[in-house]
Amino acid sequence: MSVGEALVVVLAGVGAGTINTIVGSGTLITFPTLLLLGVPPVTANISNNLGLVPGSLTGAVGYRRELRGMGAELRRYVPMSFLGGAVGAVLLLVLDPDLFRTIVPVLILVGIVLVAAGPRIGSWTARRRGDAGATDHRGLMQGGVLGAGVYGGYFGAAQGIILMGILGALSGESLQRLNGLKNVLATVVNAVAAVVFLLVAPGRIDWSVVLLIAVGSTLGGALGATVGRRLPSPVLRGFIIVVGLVAVGRLVLYP
Numbered sequence: 001m002s003v004g005e006a007l008v009v010v011l012a013g014v015g016a017g018t019i020n021t022i023v024g025s026g027t028l029i030t031f032p033t034l035l036l037l038g039v040p041p042v043t044a045n046i047s048n049n050l051g052l053v054p055g056s057l058t059g060a061v062g063y064r065r066e067l068r069g070m071g072a073e074l075r076r077y078v079p080m081s082f083l084g085g086a087v088g089a090v091l092l093l094v095l096d097p098d099l100f101r102t103i104v105p106v107l108i109l110v111g112i113v114l115v116a117a118g119p120r121i122g123s124w125t126a127r128r129r130g131d132a133g134a135t136d137h138r139g140l141m142q143g144g145v146l147g148a149g150v151y152g153g154y155f156g157a158a159q160g161i162i163l164m165g166i167l168g169a170l171s172g173e174s175l176q177r178l179n180g181l182k183n184v185l186a187t188v189v190n191a192v193a194a195v196v197f198l199l200v201a202p203g204r205i206d207w208s209v210v211l212l213i214a215v216g217s218t219l220g221g222a223l224g225a226t227v228g229r230r231l232p233s234p235v236l237r238g239f240i241i242v243v244g245l246v247a248v249g250r251l252v253l254y255p
Contacts (some may be wrong), residue, residue: 005037006212013216014223015239017055021062021183021224024160026052028111029239030213031157032246039206041104042097046201047209049156050194055217056187062225066180070173073181076138077145078188084149085189089196092154104155105248111157112241112248124169137170144170145185152189153196160186 001009012033016026027048034044067074092100144166152159163182164175171178197205 001037001208006208008033009037009209009212010216013051013055013213014220015216016052016213017059017217017220017222018224019220020052020056020160020186020217021059021221022179024162024164024182024186025111025114025158026055026217026220027155027157027159028108030217032108034209036246039209041101042092043204043206044209045092045100045104045155046197046204047206048213049190050197050205051210051213052156052217053187053190053194054214055219055221056183056190058218058221059225060180060183060187062222063176063180063183066177067184070177070181073173074184077142077181077185080142080145081149081152081185081188082192084146084151085153085192086196088150088153088155088189089193090153090200091150092193093196093201105252107155108157108248111161112245114158114161116241124165141166141170149185149189152186153193156190156193159189 009030012030016030018026019029020026030048030052031044034048035041039047145163148159148162148166151162160182163185164178167173167178167182168175173181
């Protein structure tokens, strides 16, 4: 990897770390970037996962004020994310790599749709929060967090948006507090999947990619927890959509 390509990966990591903390779809920046640089899909996915863990942790720590008083929620939902992340990571390793190559464009498109529909999802969740009957669905929330964890362990793009949709629709907490909870749950999923990859598939890890993304995502996580909240959402959303569509085009035209 050239110096210029390494810089691109670091910058993609900064963007992903920032967006993951604010919204939750940073993988749609780093993963397509790695594909465009010629990294094989499964190696790119695994290396990207490991590299984003420090950024996820930084973002979660940055939201510690919003997490005060949410100990019961953390004890209830963290185990679901733990289990889901492990299952998703195992599925990535045991399923045929060619199947992953086929599924990835679809997953990216799903992530793009979720990013594009972010404002509508936000409006829908706000209406749900206004419904008194939607404030105590702990079983549904646990199931939803588990499902999001499986998805996040397998691929991860827009995992945060999925989590925010679930939590926002079924919880009466404020969006800022739910975003803090989302950051913790996503960190758990990414960390558990990373451990599985380290133990089971070390040969599929590109450590130069991991290091570059880790540096960028750590900076991005801190940025997202501070000034990143002030960035215009339409700009971030548009950038993610463009990068994602370019990646899909590359996968379809040059598999």
